Amino acid sequence: MSSLALKRQLGVSYPTAWLIHHKLMQAMANREERYVLDGRIQVDDAYLGGERAGGKAGRGSENKVPIVAAVSLTEDDHPLRVRLTPVSGFTLKAISAWAKDCLAPGCTVFSDALACFGAVTKIGCSHHFTVIAGRKPKETPEFRWINTILGNLKTSLSGCYHTFNFRKYAVRYLAAFSYQFNRRFDLCSLHERLLIAAASTTPQSLHSIRMADVRC
Incomplete structure (x- = not known):
C-alpha cells in the first residue's frame, strides 16, 4: 500500500501517512535483517528505480539502484525465502x-556468469554459474524462481507507487516486498506480526526517517 492509499484509508494528512508508511517499512526492514539464506540459492543482479525527467536514461539514471536478488529453494525446488539488497555495485x-x-556459510549459490558472484566462495559457499548469453528469462528455466520474483517485484512497485526516491529509500521498499513474500504462508497473522515488529522497533523521529540508511 502506498502512502497516498494509507492517507485515504486512515483519513489523515499525506505527511502523516508518509511517516506511518515509512516507519512500518523500517520495522519490516529490521525484521528482515535478522535472517540469512541457506541451502540452495538462486541469485541475480538487477537495476531498479524509474528514470527522472531530464536525467540520464537506462542504467545510468540517477534514480537507478543496483540490487542483488536471492531466493532460497526447498528440496523440491520451490521458493522459500527471498532477500533483496541494494549494493554499491556489482564488484x-x-x-x-x-x-x-x-548468506549462511556452506550454502550452494547458482547465478549467471557475472564474475562478481564468485565472491560468495569467500564465506565458504559453493558457486555454480550458467552462461546466459543473451537468452530471455523464459529460456532459462534454471533461474525460473529468481526471474519470477524480480518480475513480481517490478510489477508491485510500478503498480503501487507513482513516484518515490528509490535511491534513498530502496532498503525499505525492498524490505516491504520481502517481508510480505517471506510470510505468504501465514497471511492471517501478517498484520498482527507487523504490529509486534513495529512496537518493538526503536522509536525514530521524522528527521531520522527522512535521512534514511542509504546503502547504495
Missing part, C-alpha cells in the same frame, strides 16, 4: 560484503 568487494550479511 567482488560489494558481493563479498553482501554474502557475509545475507
